[in-house]
Amino acid sequence: MSLTEFGLMGEHNRSNWIRLRTIILLRWFAIVGQLGALTVAQWLFDLQLELGLCYLAVGVSVMGNMVAIFVFPENKRLSESENLLMLMFDLLQLCFLLYLTGGLHNPFALLVLGPVTVSATVLTLRSTVLLGGTAFALITALVVWHVPLHTASGQILRLPDIFVFGQWAAISIALIFISIYARRITHEMHAMSDALAATQMALARAQKLNDLGGVVAATAHELGTPLATIKLASSELIEELEDRPDLQEDAQLIRDQADRCRDILRSMGQVGKDDLHMRQAPLSEVIREAAEPHQGRGKEIHIEERPGPGATEAQPQILRRPEVIHGLRNLVQNAVDFARAHIWIEAVWTDTHVSVRIVDDGQGFPPQLIGRIGDPFVRQRRSAADRRSRPEYEGMGLGLFIAKTLLERTGAELNFANGSDPFLPSTEQGERRGAIVEVVWPRARIVSEAGQRGVAMGKNRPLEI
Numbered sequence: 001m002s003l004t005e006f007g008l009m010g011e012h013n014r015s016n017w018i019r020l021r022t023i024i025l026l027r028w029f030a031i032v033g034q035l036g037a038l039t040v041a042q043w044l045f046d047l048q049l050e051l052g053l054c055y056l057a058v059g060v061s062v063m064g065n066m067v068a069i070f071v072f073p074e075n076k077r078l079s080e081s082e083n084l085l086m087l088m089f090d091l092l093q094l095c096f097l098l099y100l101t102g103g104l105h106n107p108f109a110l111l112v113l114g115p116v117t118v119s120a121t122v123l124t125l126r127s128t129v130l131l132g133g134t135a136f137a138l139i140t141a142l143v144v145w146h147v148p149l150h151t152a153s154g155q156i157l158r159l160p161d162i163f164v165f166g167q168w169a170a171i172s173i174a175l176i177f178i179s180i181y182a183r184r185i186t187h188e189m190h191a192m193s194d195a196l197a198a199t200q201m202a203l204a205r206a207q208k209l210n211d212l213g214g215v216v217a218a219t220a221h222e223l224g225t226p227l228a229t230i231k232l233a234s235s236e237l238i239e240e241l242e243d244r245p246d247l248q249e250d251a252q253l254i255r256d257q258a259d260r261c262r263d264i265l266r267s268m269g270q271v272g273k274d275d276l277h278m279r280q281a282p283l284s285e286v287i288r289e290a291a292e293p294h295q296g297r298g299k300e301i302h303i304e305e306r307p308g309p310g311a312t313e314a315q316p317q318i319l320r321r322p323e324v325i326h327g328l329r330n331l332v333q334n335a336v337d338f339a340r341a342h343i344w345i346e347a348v349w350t351d352t353h354v355s356v357r358i359v360d361d362g363q364g365f366p367p368q369l370i371g372r373i374g375d376p377f378v379r380q381r382r383s384a385a386d387r388r389s390r391p392e393y394e395g396m397g398l399g400l401f402i403a404k405t406l407l408e409r410t411g412a413e414l415n416f417a418n419g420s421d422p423f424l425p426s427t428e429q430g431e432r433r434g435a436i437v438e439v440v441w442p443r444a445r446i447v448s449e450a451g452q453r454g455v456a457m458g459k460n461r462p463l464e465i
Contacts, residue, residue: 017179018083018122019077019078024462034058034097037108041101047151049101061090066258091112091135091138092138094111101149102158104168104171105148105157105158112139112171115135116132116178117182119132120180121182132176132179218269227262230254234258238252246465279448281317282315282316286320287305287328288303290328291328293329294329294336299336299343301336302342303345305346306416309352316354316443317447318354318446327412327439330400330403331358332358334400335362335435339360339362339434340360344359349443350440353441353442357437357439359436361432364434368458370416412445412446414439415436416437418439419432419433
């Protein structure tokens with residue numbers, strides 16, 4: 001499953017996140033509140049209400065809850081259409097109760113925002129528009145059609161028309177504003193959640209590949225001696241069995257199979273040298289490993305390494321962590337996607353920091369998006385020329401988000417910039433004029449302990465399984 005498909009699947013299934021039990025519990029709170037408001041209005045303020053119809057409206061909610069409790073299991077999760085029907089029922093029940101108790105002259109008219117806000121949070125845009133349109137139509141009708149509130153003395157309680165109009169306008173604006181606000185915030189939260197899940201998937205995959213490489217390398221190392229012994233003994237048997245061709249042929253087969261096992265282990269172990277090399281490696285080797293999958297994509301990748309001011313010539317041995325390799329690989333992939341012909345990877349180290357700069361000769365980052373780079377699902381409208389130059393590319397910013405998240409987890413700080421002003425003519429721009437991504441680690445966070453002390457790695461340790 002691709003990361004995009006993962007995000008879309010989460011988008012379509014979010015309406016299933018709400019349990020029926022949650023809706024039932026919230027409805028019980030609403031029922032208690034409605035009964036309490038009716039009781040206070042009757043006994044404390046002595047309002048003359050259509051109590052029969054009011055209690056009928058509340059009783060419908062009670063019956064709906066009872067049916068839901070006894071018919072459906074407690075762990076049932078509501079589908080999109082079921083969620084919409086439940087919220088629509090609550091909206092209609094509330095508006096009917098408002099009709100019986102003064103319409104927009106009732107201060108509890110603001111509660112119509114509740115179902116629409118919930119819809120904007122968990123349902124699709126179509127369902128939210130349908131529910132919001134229904135709420136708008138109902139509150140508009142309540143301005144004209146409602147049962148007035150009467151006191152015991154027969155006095156009608158009503159707001160001035162200008163206040164009723166203000167109440168209607170405020171609720172109408174709130175229906176739009178709160179729906180957009182809740183939907184936008186929820187979308188941001190879901191996008192971040194999906195992207196973090198995709199990051200965890202990518203990291204888990206990289207960790208499994210890293211562990212597999214270590215197991216293969218350790219296996220190749222451990223089996224090297226017995227295979228060499230088998231080959232030596234079979235070679236001696238071949239010489240001693242010259243007068244026994246049938247047995248000599250068997251000895252030859254043993255030696256050939258030992259050579260075959262050696263070749264298989266060698267090919268499987270190409271991902272790593274030995275178990276300690278799986279944990280740390282020179283800075284330039286880690287960069288080459290990260291860039292290797294993109295070497296054959298028609299763009300030339302140049303790797304440059306040099307010490308910074310006051311640093312020693314020997315490059316540091318850095319921790320070969322999956323987060324580092326996978327994060328740098330995503331940054332290189334982004335550079336290759338947008339470069340014209342060349343990508344430069346500059347590795348610089350000092351006594352306090354280790355930095356990697358990835359520069360390309362493309363058009364650079366869009367100036368209006370530089371501040372948002374690293375956020376998930378940032379999509380820019382592509383021009384016709386861009387579609388022709390990269391018809392297969394459908395970037396959503398997820399790769400850069402994953403890279404940024406993984407590298408920051410290792411203690412790195414990322415900076416995004418352009419090599420030159422994209423609005424300058426091409427004749428005034430330098431060769432390295434495209435996007436620049438700089439990754440900077442504190443030396444203590446990325447350089448291995450052995451590399452910090454400048455000592456040998458020591459003996460290989462046995463693999464713990």
